[in-house]
Amino acid sequence: MTELKINGKVYQVNAEEDTPLLWAIRDSIGLTGTKYGCGIQQCGACTVLIKGRAVRSCGVTISEVAGDEITTIEGLSPESRHPVQKAWIEEQVPQCGYCQSGQIMAAVSLLERKPNPTDKDIDRGMLNLCRCGTYTRVRKAIHRAADMLKEAS
Amino acid sequence: MKNTNMKRRTFLKVTTLAGGGLLVGCTFSSPKLMSTPQASEEELGLWVRIGTDDKITLILPAAEMGQQAHTGQAMLVAEELEADWNSIRVVTAPYHSEFINLSSDPRGIQVTGGSSSISFFWEKLRQVGAGTREMLIEAAAQKWGVPTSECKAENGRIRHSGSGRSLSYGQLAADAAKLSPPDSPTLKSPDQYRFLGKSMPKLHTPDRVNGTAQYGIDVRRSGMLFAAVSQSPVFGGQVKSYDEVAAKTVNGVEAVVPIPNGVAVVADSTWHAMQGLAALKPEFEGGESVGLDSTKVTARLRAALDEMGKAEVTAEKVLDVEYEMPYLHHAAMEPMNCTAHVTDDSCEIWAPTQSQHECMESAKDVTDLSEEQIRIHTMMLGGSFGRKQTRDYVEQALIVSKSMQKPVQVIWSREEDTQHGIYRPTSMSRYQVGLGRDGLPVQWESQIAQPNLAAQFFPLAGWLDFDPMAVAGGVHDYGLFPDHFYKVEGVETDHTGVELGVPIGPWRSPPNSLNVFYTESVMDELAHLVGQEPLAYRMKFLTESPRHKAVLEQVARLAGWGDPLPEGHGRGIAINDWFPLEEAKTVVAQVAEVSINNRGKLKVERVDCVIDCGIAVNPDSVKAQMEGSIIMGMSAALFEQITLEDGRVTQSNFDDYRIASMRDTPEINVSIVKSGSDPTGTGEPGTSPIVPAITNAIFAATGKRIRKLPIGRQKLI
Numbered sequence: 077m078t079e080l081k082i083n084g085k086v087y088q089v090n091a092e093e094d095t096p097l098l099w100a101i102r103d104s105i106g107l108t109g110t111k112y113g114c115g116i117q118q119c120g121a122c123t124v125l126i127k128g129r130a131v132r133s134c135g136v137t138i139s140e141v142a143g144d145e146i147t148t149i150e151g152l153s154p155e156s157r158h159p160v161q162k163a164w165i166e167e168q169v170p171q172c173g174y175c176q177s178g179q180i181m182a183a184v185s186l187l188e189r190k191p192n193p194t195d196k197d198i199d200r201g202m203l204n205l206c207r208c209g210t211y212t213r214v215r216k217a218i219h220r221a222a223d224m225l226k227e228a229s
Numbered sequence: 230m231k232n233t234n235m236k237r238r239t240f241l242k243v244t245t246l247a248g249g250g251l252l253v254g255c256t257f258s259s260p261k262l263m264s265t266p267q268a269s270e271e272e273l274g275l276w277v278r279i280g281t282d283d284k285i286t287l288i289l290p291a292a293e294m295g296q297q298a299h300t301g302q303a304m305l306v307a308e309e310l311e312a313d314w315n316s317i318r319v320v321t322a323p324y325h326s327e328f329i330n331l332s333s334d335p336r337g338i339q340v341t342g343g344s345s346s347i348s349f350f351w352e353k354l355r356q357v358g359a360g361t362r363e364m365l366i367e368a369a370a371q372k373w374g375v376p377t378s379e380c381k382a383e384n385g386r387i388r389h390s391g392s393g394r395s396l397s398y399g400q401l402a403a404d405a406a407k408l409s410p411p412d413s414p415t416l417k418s419p420d421q422y423r424f425l426g427k428s429m430p431k432l433h434t435p436d437r438v439n440g441t442a443q444y445g446i447d448v449r450r451s452g453m454l455f456a457a458v459s460q461s462p463v464f465g466g467q468v469k470s471y472d473e474v475a476a477k478t479v480n481g482v483e484a485v486v487p488i489p490n491g492v493a494v495v496a497d498s499t500w501h502a503m504q505g506l507a508a509l510k511p512e513f514e515g516g517e518s519v520g521l522d523s524t525k526v527t528a529r530l531r532a533a534l535d536e537m538g539k540a541e542v543t544a545e546k547v548l549d550v551e552y553e554m555p556y557l558h559h560a561a562m563e564p565m566n567c568t569a570h571v572t573d574d575s576c577e578i579w580a581p582t583q584s585q586h587e588c589m590e591s592a593k594d595v596t597d598l599s600e601e602q603i604r605i606h607t608m609m610l611g612g613s614f615g616r617k618q619t620r621d622y623v624e625q626a627l628i629v630s631k632s633m634q635k636p637v638q639v640i641w642s643r644e645e646d647t648q649h650g651i652y653r654p655t656s657m658s659r660y661q662v663g664l665g666r667d668g669l670p671v672q673w674e675s676q677i678a679q680p681n682l683a684a685q686f687f688p689l690a691g692w693l694d695f696d697p698m699a700v701a702g703g704v705h706d707y708g709l710f711p712d713h714f715y716k717v718e719g720v721e722t723d724h725t726g727v728e729l730g731v732p733i734g735p736w737r738s739p740p741n742s743l744n745v746f747y748t749e750s751v752m753d754e755l756a757h758l759v760g761q762e763p764l765a766y767r768m769k770f771l772t773e774s775p776r777h778k779a780v781l782e783q784v785a786r787l788a789g790w791g792d793p794l795p796e797g798h799g800r801g802i803a804i805n806d807w808f809p810l811e812e813a814k815t816v817v818a819q820v821a822e823v824s825i826n827n828r829g830k831l832k833v834e835r836v837d838c839v840i841d842c843g844i845a846v847n848p849d850s851v852k853a854q855m856e857g858s859i860i861m862g863m864s865a866a867l868f869e870q871i872t873l874e875d876g877r878v879t880q881s882n883f884d885d886y887r888i889a890s891m892r893d894t895p896e897i898n899v900s901i902v903k904s905g906s907d908p909t910g911t912g913e914p915g916t917s918p919i920v921p922a923i924t925n926a927i928f929a930a931t932g933k934r935i936r937k938l939p940i941g942r943q944k945l946i
Contacts, residue, residue, distance in 0.1 A: 091498075091500075092480060095500055096500065099498060099499055099500035102499070103455070103498040103499055103500065104498070106449065107440070108440070108443075108446075108447035108449070109439070109440020109441065110440070111444075111446070111562070111563070111611070112446065112499075112564065112640075113562050113563075113564070113643065113883075114643040114882050114883050115642060115643055115882075116643070116882055116883075116884060118882060118883035118884050119562065119643075119883050121562055148440065149439060149440035150439070150440045150441075152439075156435065156438060156439035161438045161439060164434075164438045165430070165434055165435065165438060168430060168431060168434060168849055168853070169434075169438075170295075170431075170433070170434055170437035170438065171295035171296070171297070171853060171857055172294055172295025172561075172562070172563070172609075172610060172611050172612045172613075173295065173433065173434075173436075173437030173438075173442050173609075173611070174444060174561075174562040174563045174611030174612060175562045175611075176437050176438060177440050180438060198891060199891055199892040200892075202891045203890060203891070204890075204891075205562065205883060205888060205890060206562070207559075207560055207561055207562050207612045207614070207861070207888060208295045208562075208612060208857045208860075208861075209856060209857035209858070209859065209860025209861050209864075209889070209894075210853075210856070210857065211860060211889075211890070211891045211894040212856055212894060212896075212897050213853075213856070214891065215891070215894070
């Protein structure tokens with residue numbers, strides 16, 4: 077049994093210690109908003125926050141993150157009203173939407189580190205892949221979210 | 230009031246839902262039926278369901294894969310229905326002949342494709358909305374004992390102008406369902422539109438930003454199992470051996486099940502199935518592509534070109550060039566997956582699929598059940614671009630579920646997905662163009678050698694060695710097809726199919742994804758050969774294509790074509806139309822601005838795009854499609870290729886099949902031509918021109934002509 081703290085709840089997960097966090101989240105806990113895309117930490121579809129930092133959940137085992145605060149897209153805000161989610165809606169970012177959970181989590185983490193990101197910061201900080209090509213809107217939405225976060229504080 | 234272009238008579242039919250409510254269907258085939266309360270949803274092929282709670286559910290024919298067809302199609306119905314937009318819910322239609330889109334596939338099968346979800350259903354969905362509205366009005370008029378002319382539909386209610394009374398659609402639905410539906414409902418005129426032509430927020434955006442959108446991979450059924458698969462990396466090869474004992478020692482592994490050209494490991498979780506597959510270590514033998522590698526592919530294409538032979542071209546000036554394009558993979562972010570539950574007398578499929586037809590045919594083949602016993606649930610697709618219309622992954626889920634008699638989700642690893650695609654055909658072409666004193670062609674000879682894409686759908690095309698996909702989208706002399714928009718003299722085109730044993734399929738914008746690169750590169754080469762400005766040169770061929778001319782002029786203005794650029798920068802232009810085999814077409818032109826630094830590093834700095842797609846039903850969706858198409862086309866131009874070694878695909882994941890990322894993304898400006906014409910497609914026509922726009926811009930900046938894709942690490946300076 078491994079104890080995982082996800083979105084403020086504690087789960088006892090009955091899986092091998094070397095199980096990637098991604099599959100524990102999707103199959104054991106049943107939160108399917110976190111997506112499988114590549115399994116080798118290349119695409120970012122499985123990005124979650126661990127202690128507030130964006131981590132590709134296919135690349136860490138459950139034993140490595142046992143007890144840490146983990147946030148998935150479902151736990152970002154109770155009513156999907158996180159400024160980054162609001163900015164994503166205002167810019168109408170998603171096309172197919174499959175990568176967007178990961179994009180949003182990566183953006184939340186970026187804004188945590190860089191509350192006022194430049195385009196270059198976004199180029200360097202947003203490495204998640206989107207095959208639909210929503211990058212221009214992701215960029216706009218991050219700037220918009222940064223503005224919202226500034227107003228709120 | 231507009232009520233034209235109805236090629237066939239539309240019949241609406243209605244039925245009453247248990248517990249009240251209204252269902253409206255419409256058919257082009259059967260005689261008109263009145264209220265038939267005993268009929269099921271599937272029998273009616275229904276489109277609209279109004280609940281007594283005023284909620285309106287639209288049953289829409291298009292699969293939703295990011296192209297926002299659900300939102301666009303809902304707008305068509307809601308406009309005529311005068312619905313409250315906030316009351317609208319949508320689902321993808323079940324398997325039923327009502328939902329066939331002949332523009333997607335001329336064979337008349339149920340599939341979403343060809344950028345035609347709006348254009349094909351433009352009339353039909355508005356008729357459904359208008360017919361339903363008229364019945365609701367009539368029900369209200371009868372209830373109040375007033376003439377229908379005094380009643381008006383408005384935002385989900387019918388209002389009586391004299392008395393100010395009003396009833397909601399939910400309150401009227403049960404009475405409306407008892408009425409005779411109109412044969413030919415009256416459609417609104419464009420000046421009355423509330424939704425059409427306005428940027429409506431996409432219906433699925435909220436679910437796509439909070440993790441609740443349900444893709445195929447998210448299907449969960451009670452007691453379900455998960456299966457990881459391995460298929461012969463050499464196409465068509467067979468399983469030689471595997472270690473079943475080792476696989477079954479992995480926790481949670483329940484079974485090893487053979488599938489066509491491969492094997493599946495079934496377990497209680499995805500990770501256990503993947504671990505089981507790793508322990509299974511399957512080995513394969515044989516196959517159609519044994520021994521094939523990319524050098525041989527190129528040699529085969531060249532041999533086919535040589536067999537067609539070069540033309541004799543005598544003219545003032547002659548261009549004589551060869552081009553080559555690679556296989557490409559779709560690389561949708563959601564890997565191939567499908568969930569099936571097969572029992573002795575029933576079969577359910579939950580698939581991220583463009584083709585309900587392939588799901589049904591596959592289910593009939595695997596289960597021997599009848600259509601009535603098979604249910605297909607079309608899940609949201611995490612990208613597709615043409616890939617998820619085959620039966621391979623669906624068939625695997627059916628076979629494994631049938632064997633286990635439980636719900637099973639088959640999921641491909643990214644490696645499996647990359648190595649078992651239906652790739653955009655590789656292609657090689659030769660252009661020999663003779664130019665007269667005025668710089669215009671007097672002779673235009675082209676030969677194209679590539680795998681026959683049409684033969685994948687129409688075997689006859691293979692037997693005849695004829696492939697419309699090698700012809701359309703480029704300048705051609707085939708009287709069978711609409712002329713290319715460039716009016717060129719002395720055209721003689723030839724093509725031949727090259728069978729290589731590698732699976733191929735449509736990749737967002739066949740045939741343009743190949744032929745537009747050729748045509749627009751050659752046009753640029755010709756302009757430079759005769760020392761003419763590339764945009765002005767193109768205009769000389771557009772004397773009979775005013776729309777194309779206007780789109781080119783508009784994109785030139787948008788891009789500041791001709792304005793000075795910094796050192797190392799260059800602009801390129803390109804245009805195409807879609808779908809080249811149909812008469813009504815979307816026209817897209819793009820200008821790319823690139824920079825090449827003193828180390829030869831290329832960056833696409835800015836792309837300007839103009840689209841004329843008739844009325845833009847949801848302008849923001851059109852814009853998004855252009856943005857996405859530009860990124861995907863740019864990605865293909867810069868990075869993408871599938872290569873072969875020892876009969877198998879070399880690439881396996883995003884580390885070696887690179888696609889464009891944020892840092893590669895240029896500034897993109899999209900402008901939509903104002904138009905009153907019926908809508909044409911937008912999902913694909915933006916993907917192709919960007920490729921030659923970029924290579925033409927590289928030429929403008931450096932004098933280096935790119936004739937082989939991808940640009941990759943080719944030396945630019």
